[in-house]
Amino acid sequence: MSTEPHSSGQPTGRGPRHADVAFEERDIKPSTMYWYLLALGLATAGALLICIFVLRFTSNLAASSEAPPPPSRVAQSKDARMPPEPRLQGVPGHPNDPQKDLREKLQADTAANEKLEWIDKNAGIAQIPVKEAMKIIAQKGLPTATAPPAENKK
Numbered sequence: 001m002s003t004e005p006h007s008s009g010q011p012t013g014r015g016p017r018h019a020d021v022a023f024e025e026r027d028i029k030p031s032t033m034y035w036y037l038l039a040l041g042l043a044t045a046g047a048l049l050i051c052i053f054v055l056r057f058t059s060n061l062a063a064s065s066e067a068p069p070p071p072s073r074v075a076q077s078k079d080a081r082m083p084p085e086p087r088l089q090g091v092p093g094h095p096n097d098p099q100k101d102l103r104e105k106l107q108a109d110t111a112a113n114e115k116l117e118w119i120d121k122n123a124g125i126a127q128i129p130v131k132e133a134m135k136i137i138a139q140k141g142l143p144t145a146t147a148p149p150a151e152n153k154k
Helices: 030-065 071-076 098-113 130-140
Strands: 117-120 125-127
Touching: none
Parallel strands: none
Antiparallel strands: 117 125
């Protein structure tokens, strides 16, 4: 593979010439593009000002026509910013912390799964930790259920 440039027979620094194709250097006028960009910028700024005016007008209109809450609603809650009961857990003003409740629930479940105690000592029923029960099942297997006796129909 050669690294030498191909020669097209055209003088360097000039584009290829063709009898049917012509290019006029004055076809593209930079001043026209600059005027277009200026008009686009002014139109964008004008649209922004119109949007700000509309926003302020509608905000003032909504604030002036907003009716105060009825007296029964004000008397219902001491803090008017709080939503009415029942409130979701975790929102400001709710007495319980959802993360703390979850931790306590997980601790209670773990303690119940690891508890070792007699349920009925006379019948020989005991509660053992889940891990121990899984080991016993893995060693001995699950008990099989006996099939009910077949009935003879006469």
